[in-house]
Amino acid sequence: MTQRTVTIKTSLDARQAAYFVQTASKFNSEIQVSVEDKKINAKSIMGTIALNMKEGQTATIFADGADEALAVEELAAVLC
Incomplete structure (x- = not known):
């Protein structure tokens, strides 16, 4: 399992949440x-929108699987 904690740079609106889900x-x-x-x-x-990710909050991304390291890095880049 790979995990990374990041500080969210900008709040996620519906379009940005959709991009985050597409990336995942x-x-x-x-x-x-x-x-x-x-x-x-x-x-x-729906889960991503429900998190209501806001600028300045801390988010932790957890991934488990064959491409976990790349997944965590790409999703962290979307949030940072």
Whole structure:
């Protein structure tokens, strides 16, 4: 399992949340994101929107699978 904690640079609106989910969906790994006490499947648009990621919050990305390191790096880049 690979994980990385990042500080969110800009709040995610619906379009940016969709881009985040599209990026996560490219990977075979299971990917989760946690903000505060909520943890969701990064490939779920409803879960991603429900996290309500805001500028300045800390998010932790967890990935488990064959392409986990690349998945974490690409998703971190979307949030930073």
